[in-house]
Amino acid sequence: PKKLRICEAVSSSDMGTNVKVQGWVRSVRHQKQNLFLHVNDGSSLQSLQVVASSQLNHRLLTFGSAVEVSGLLVKSPSRRQEVELQANQIHVVGECNPVDFPFKVKERHDLEYIRQFPHLRCRTNTFSSLLRIRSEATTAIQLYFRDKGYVQVHTPVITSNDCEGAGELFQVEPAFQEKQEEDGGQPFFSVPAYLVVSGQLHLEVIAGAFPGVFSFGPTFRAENSQSRRHLAEFFMVEAEISFTQSLEDLMKVMEEMFRSTTEHLLAQCPEDVALFHKHVTPGHNDNVDLMMKSSFNVITYTEAIDILNRSSQKFAFETDWGCDLQTEHEKYLVKHCGNIPLFVTDYPYTLKPFYARDNLDKPLHTVAAVDLLVPGVGELCGGTLREERLDLLKTRLALAGLDETYRWYLDLRRFGSVPHGGFGMGFERYLQCVLGVDNIRDVIPFPRYSHSCLL
């Protein structure tokens, strides 16, 4: 028999053929004459209906067991599916004790429940859909940048710098002391090394020879946070664009990337996305529609503070020009501006890292920075024009006591420097926004956060 994935078997193109499928049992139903199984292999949300004679020894055919089925693909008499598999052989490859298995047949367990089983949750429809969406969104982002002529760069995971200067670093050292003792207590890399918080500085290096570059990889922050939008390990999409002098250019790329990725997902994974829009956050498709229909709003940080100060809502954190925007503020601003994505530009100089470009021409001391805030999540992207003026950068680094550490960075401004800028988008937050998932731990296969590093 011809071996098929289940997504191929359910599309009626092989009707009348002898086929073999492999997968996991999603339901078992007994009737007098017949035994009905639904088998899923993760290739799509759909399961294949398998019909077998009830004579068959079905004691081991339980929910969750792994099976291999051979038989004839025929037109299904039921209107619920086009095809079914008339089994002539069913082999139970891996048994599954339904009493101990944490998921129960026909039950839709909520995300919080399945999160307790990170090693098993991919066996549920919801998480299986999430994983396909994640994979497809990765492809969509890469396609977007490729089509625009960007080069993908593999930035390092281990680095000796703290790009964001926020001190949220995980230090990297060998687990075994002996090696260090042999080296007279020297750190492994001779300098302190950390897991990367952002690939930006490495992208800036490469952008010194390319029109546009991007990276997509894990980044790490030792944020002692139990929030619904922070992880200690998350994936970030970062882009760096050479010869750009305006925040508008950056905003255009952020908005286009968001739209083209979302369009791609809606077109390529309609069933998987619909599962979230129906069962996880019912009606979320309307929110996504609205985001896709409207062009994103733009306000300055100063306008944002004005809006917050005038609001009748009580916030846990008070607002004042110069304060950092908290999640509650970000969510309020997005709502206030019509529940569509909102760019906030020109943040106070003191709120952004050393590399942000000083807005010398503006009355208040701000930098050319832009955050993209989205409904339900708050900050999705953060970007800046980078300070390319050597003297300004030198002063800023000297003030922070970083001039020695960033000598190489100053070189970038010395040798064929161009105005440039870029941004980073939290991939998990993007998925939260489009799927309507409240907790970031439910959109990543293996979440890491303070006090939790399972598996």
Ligand code: 4AD
């Ligand atoms: O705003 P951030 O800190 O910006 C940077 O790191 C820049 N160096 C990026 C650049 O210009 N190349 O982080 C970018 C985005 C945030 O907007 C947020 O979506 C996400 O990364 N992010 C997190 N996502 C999950 N968990 C965390 N702890 C996150 N911290 C930031």
Ligand code: MG
């Ligand atoms: Mg930020």
